[in-house]
């Protein structure tokens with residue numbers, strides 16, 4: 001038993017729903033109580049889907065227990081088949097139904113529907129959403145992807161995009177363009193947009209693009225084993241990774257690494273002088289393993305940040321993320337408890353968080369800017385505009401997204417120069433974040449010092465206030481830490497500047 | 506327009522046949538109530554004993570992640586807990602102890618049962634007793650079930666309040682007890698109206714803190730502010746309290762009928778009643794009139810959700826001039842909503858329970874101007890050109906009593922106004938197609 005307040009991942013059947021909802025012509029009959037229908041709103045509200053997820057819930061009640069829950073399930077299967085006429089069906093149990101052991105797979109098979117019915121075993125008390133998606137997709141592929149004649153032209157499947165995925169909709173377009181530029185056709189994109197009949201054509205592709213290992217790795221491995229299709233190991237998020245991806249595809253196909261970078265602006269934006277202020281900004285990165293891995297590389301090599309810490313919530317990827325962290329000289333935070341993440345961030349005091357919606361809240365509490373790089377998603381993560389993470393345009397989007405929560409370069413200089421000015425004074429905040437500049441009042445709220453054994457002398461306190469707001473907290477903590485280290489109990493202007501020199505990069 | 510409750514013609518939809526359905530229910534489970542209950546009871550913690558699904562529901566149902574450290578959480582059952590039950594109790598004790606040491610402000614802990622805890626027969630009542638002994642008297646530990654196999658959506662509040670009833674001290678005092686978790690601002694308005702009517706003392710269930718727990722006894726008279734509190738009403742009746750039956754306090758007429766029932770019981774004179782209620786009634790009527798223009802003559806369809814459907818249909822038909830096509834409710838409790846049912850003009854289809862696919866078929870046939878439904882159905886219906894009002898807002902927003910009457914009407918008018926405002930609204934294309 002573990003107390004959980006906010007969770008990064010839903011239960012595994014929500015992962016199965018992400019696969020089913022992304023697909024067409026597939027129906028999911030889920031043995032579950034009525035409350036579990038809340039999951040529909042994830043898709044209709046967060047993702048703004050204009051259709052109900054293709055899920056029939058049996059919504060059994062206490063009075064059905066022990067008597068006819070099995071019959072209820074069978075009836076739901078029959079009715080769902082009649083009403084929705086799907087090409088194939090997946091059947092399974094949610095956490096509650098798992099306990100009553102009605103065997104949805106066996107029951108559905110006994111009905112003898114004239115379509116493939118694929119049973120799902122998703123252990124609700126051990127695994128979570130990503131596993132559920134990965135396992136569901138794997139079972140679909142295993143049941144439906146028989147042998148097929150290879151396409152004449154070089155082609156690839158794009159595997160991994162699902163309903164409710166972080167920017168999956170737009171990543172597909174970007175990766176399709178990358179492949180097309182090289183002369184590679186896209187055979188099938190799955191699960192998103194694919195029908196069960198499309199899955200039967202998977203083996204026709206020459207290779208697979210494993211876009212999101214979280215949701216399609218098991219399927220990609222099975223296809224490799226069974227149909228001899230190699231799959232790509234690089235996820236093309238970030239400039240370097242996109243180049244590597246193109247090179248990898250060239251290696252697999254023997255085609256030249258042709259690419260059209262005419263739309264790529266990120267490298268110049270990062271090099272231009274306004275971006276100087278990004279140099280060495282300390283970032284903390286947290287999310288699913290795929291996006292964290294990509295983000296770490298972008299942060300260090302393409303933005304010039306310093307990676308102060310990183311981690312992921314999906315334990316399945318603990319090993320590669322630990323290895324990644326070692327590469328960056330930091331300790332990995334592998335946890336699905338947001339309080340642990342909050343503690344890690346509070347301790348590291350980064351200048352920017354690259355995280356999930358959860359870290360956005362943590363950032364708000366700690367006063368640290370945050371950009372979202374990974375699921376779990378929020379309605380804001382489904383923008384109306386084209387907004388991929390993958391490929392060249394993805395790199396541009398990421399530059400903008402990460403820089404947005406920060407104060408702009410030129411503005412940072414202005415704030416430093418004019419910090420006594422009524423409009424530029426630091427309480428005014430960044431100019432592009434809305435809200436109106438308020439005139440500075442003389443009465444400022446005192447921040448409590450970190451410890452009682454250090455006192456700030458009045459002059460030093462005044463000097464501290466001249467430090468711009470977005471670094472003031474750090475200056476205060478650094479100075480106090482420095483003073484404690486030196487055994488100094490009173491902080492003077494002198495101490496402040498000594499600390500500044502000590503911590504200067 | 507000024508028909509009073511006791512002079513209303515008895516009938517309306519009272520004898521209307523009820524379409525009972527038992528297919529797929531598209532309704533939240535009772536755990537959802539925690540989202541508003543924990544805001545109401547400031548010193549209570551709601552500990553769900555359940556699965557990852559339960560935790561995920563709580564965080565998704567209302568997008569409540571804005572609360573930094575909420576006073577609710579889920580003790581997620583894991584494989585080990587399912588294997589041996591003795592362990593689960595020990596683990597629960599440990600989690601509660603940990604929680605209370607971290608949150609000294611907590612005075613009441615609700616152990617909330619879920620489907621998994623019910624199915625494995627984890628005895629949370631026993632756990633609550635044991636934990637009350639350990640942590641009492643400072644902290645009270647109470648158990649109720651919000652499981653989806655036993656409760657729908659708002660029934661969670663009913664189960665919670667019903668579980669509080671045995672905790673209420675015995676009293677012989679003649680007191681009015683107002684029952685239902687209302688936003689503080691609305692509750693204060695009601696208390697002030699009652700005070701001006703000279704009704705005293707008035708107590709409230711649930712109280713805002715553990716120390717203010719009201720008493721109950723044979724001289725207690727209670728009025729419900731929410732129509733989904735059937736079990737709570739029964740529990741209070743078992744303690745000897747007397748239930749004042751009336752329309753629910755929505756809009757001008759509902760509020761007046763509700764207050765009138767209390768006034769009659771406590772012998773408030775007609776003059777005083779008139780002088781206290783005249784001004785707020787006039788305000789409510791004027792506020793409703795502004796929205797009535799948009800609502801009158803429009804057809805409304807209720808999908809079952811919060812059990813507020815009957816009283817709200819009463820408000821929309823009687824006070825806003827709408828026509829109800831179907832009024833679906835998860836559970837039709839005639840003993841409670843009878844007075845509202847009587848005041849709904851005969852005609853609408855009344856349905857209880859749900860078979861969501863069949864009901865959607867009916868809505869598509871009826872093509873109502875406004876569909877009141879849950880969040881899972883809203884966008885899909887909008888995409889079919891049916892304007893919707895999400896029902897969950899009706900339990901989160903202040904909508905009771907006179908001063909909110911206009912806001913309540915506006916909640917229904919806004920989607921209609923929006924559809925008319927947007928030149929690019931997809932339903933225009935659909936309407937043009939239909940006309941061609």
Ligand code: SF4
Nearest residue numbers: 035534559619620653
């Ligand atoms: S329906 Fe049951 S299992 Fe599902 S969230 Fe509600 S209590 Fe938990």
